[in-house]
Amino acid sequence: MESLLKELRQRFKFLVIDSPPVLPVTDAMILSTFVDGVAFVVESGVTARGAVVRARKVLENAGARILGLVLNKVDVRHNGYYGYYGHYYYTDPGKTKRTSASQSASSHFSG
Incomplete structure (x- = not known):
């Protein structure tokens, strides 16, 4: 994974990597160690505030740089x-x- 990301960084200015949700699996936590920053995407009215707080702590403990939060599906x-x-x-x-x-x-x- 690391060698692939190094090669892609040389070819492109920006890389956006979509990962599974943070809490159920470790993929996002592992990927967060290879990227410059993480943007949370949170579904309005569905994702519990406590889950967002826990996910943020998981990523921060892994050393991730949190860039911000995208709130989608707002009615x-x-x-x-x-x-x-x-x-x-x-x-x-x-x-x-x-x-x-x-x-x-x-x-x-x-x-």
Whole structure:
């Protein structure tokens, strides 16, 4: 593995290695010793906070450099203010109309 990664580093500026989850198997922990940094990918509403904390400790104990966290599969329809900013109101002489922000931006930039 180490020789393969050395060769790939010479050929490419960036390498992204996808690994299995940290806690059930040791693959991610082992791979973390060969890479410059680790980015956690966490599924919103599914991955428990405690599991993320434990996984982080496992990787840090292996000497991994934690770069950050990617939160994926976020359902913006059920999370506070996001839905609010998706629409806005404007007043036309004689009527009020609700318009999607993306429709408004599209018509504004298309002429």
